[in-house]
Amino acid sequence: MSNARVNEITDFSEYAGIAVFVQHQHGKVHPVSIELIGEATRLAQKAGSPSYAVIFGNKIDEIIDAISHYGVDRIFYYDHELFVTYSTDAYTKIMCEFIRSQKPEVVLFGATSFGRDFAPRVAARIGTGLTADCTALEFDEQDRKLMQTRPAFGGNLMATIICPDNRPQMATVRPGVMRKSECVETQSPVVKITPELSEQEIVAKTIRIVADKIKTVSLAEADIIVSGGRGIGDESGFALIKKLADVLGGAVGASRAVVESGWIAPSHQVGQTGQTVRPKLYVACGISGAVQHVVGMSESDCIIAINKNPNAPIMKLAHLAITGDVHKVIPELIEQLESAKAEETC
Numbered sequence: 001m002s003n004a005r006v007n008e009i010t011d012f013s014e015y016a017g018i019a020v021f022v023q024h025q026h027g028k029v030h031p032v033s034i035e036l037i038g039e040a041t042r043l044a045q046k047a048g049s050p051s052y053a054v055i056f057g058n059k060i061d062e063i064i065d066a067i068s069h070y071g072v073d074r075i076f077y078y079d080h081e082l083f084v085t086y087s088t089d090a091y092t093k094i095m096c097e098f099i100r101s102q103k104p105e106v107v108l109f110g111a112t113s114f115g116r117d118f119a120p121r122v123a124a125r126i127g128t129g130l131t132a133d134c135t136a137l138e139f140d141e142q143d144r145k146l147m148q149t150r151p152a153f154g155g156n157l158m159a160t161i162i163c164p165d166n167r168p169q170m171a172t173v174r175p176g177v178m179r180k181s182e183c184v185e186t187q188s189p190v191v192k193i194t195p196e197l198s199e200q201e202i203v204a205k206t207i208r209i210v211a212d213k214i215k216t217v218s219l220a221e222a223d224i225i226v227s228g229g230r231g232i233g234d235e236s237g238f239a240l241i242k243k244l245a246d247v248l249g250g251a252v253g254a255s256r257a258v259v260e261s262g263w264i265a266p267s268h269q270v271g272q273t274g275q276t277v278r279p280k281l282y283v284a285c286g287i288s289g290a291v292q293h294v295v296g297m298s299e300s301d302c303i304i305a306i307n308k309n310p311n312a313p314i315m316k317l318a319h320l321a322i323t324g325d326v327h328k329v330i331p332e333l334i335e336q337l338e339s340a341k342a343e344e345t346c
């Protein structure tokens with residue numbers, strides 16, 4: 001990115017603040033935005049500058065009220081009737097206006113399909129760089145660079161990318177990798193702006209929104225995930241994984257190998273090309289621990305691995321490594337958990 005063209009304003013001292021673009025739909029804030037607010041307030045403390053939440057919508061006072069309890073220093077709320085549905089043209093125009101007027105040093109977006117459409121357009125219009133799909137961020141107070149880490153070369157190594165010649169420094173961040181911001185009692189001040197926007201400026205229009213008929217699994221929200229890999233043998237092995245997940249009150253995850261074999265739907269896949277998760281408990285059953293899987297679950301609070309090979313990479317990562325056959329260990333675990341539950345209810 002060091003060769004990127006220099007943007008309109010090159011005096012970096014004019015830039016301050018860590019901004020997060022807040023994504024919402026059907027009255028709900030996307031969880032990644034709450035995660036990014038937490039990250040922005042942390043980075044802002046290091047940078048010694050304010051944190052901002054930027055949100056577009058129309059008559060969304062309830063959402064603004066909810067956002068105001070996450071400890072951000074200021075909320076910029078752009079209210080316009082053309083923001084009822086997402087439009088790349090309208091959103092890009094007004095986001096560029098926000099950047100030009102407030103000059104944030106860093107701008108963060110969720111790496112959702114929305115963020116992946118919107119953020120590159122804004123970066124190109126402003127003339128700055130964008131690091132997509134980051135899994136970690138750090139702020140270097142000395143030279144005021146955002147260290148943006150993401151998997152590279154097929155996930156075989158982690159690359160830390162900087163944007164030395166342009167401002168703001170922009171990144172999209174994968175859902176589920178950062179910790180959610182804590183709710184606070186105090187409320188953030190809100191700057192409400194009615195932007196100038198006309199329908200003629202919107203070339204691509206949303207005609208209607210059709211709900212996805214395919215049932216997706218929200219692993220990012222789950223506190224407990226039991227995942228199955230090739231070691232479970234075949235498709236029927238997922239009955240065992242599901243039973244353990246049910247007993248624990250968790251969701252079912254999977255490695256890409258089993259998704260590609262057609263044993264389970266792609267929405268269950270954890271990893272670089274699946275979902276990133278950070279549950280309280282992750283149980284990896286018959287999963288080797290390839291780097292592309294690990295990048296999606298290594299931040300879990302507690303990892304239990306069940307594998308017949310004690311030298312499998314997942315066994316080194318796990319907080320508790322059980323060497324054994326999944327077909328023997330899992331039924332034993334289920335039995336013990338069920339009898340412990342029965343004792344509890346006595």
Ligand SMILES: Cc1cc2nc3c(=O)[nH]c(=O)nc-3n(C[C@H](O)[C@H](O)[C@H](O)COP(=O)(O)OP(=O)(O)OC[C@H]3O[C@@H](n4cnc5c(N)ncnc54)[C@H](O)[C@@H]3O)c2cc1C
Nearest residue numbers: 229230231255256257271272273274286288293308325326
């Ligand atoms: C660009 C790219 C992106 C990728 N993205 C992803 C991704 O998002 N997610 C992902 O998971 N992978 C991804 N992969 C694939 C990844 O590299 C691995 O191939 C995959 O994770 C392996 O899945 P697995 O662990 O289930 O299978 P294997 O690697 O075959 O491991 C099976 C494990 O089960 C154990 N085992 C076998 N039998 C038993 C038994 N009876 N009891 C207990 N243990 C047993 C074995 O010892 C072994 O450790 C990606 C690869 C590439 C190149």
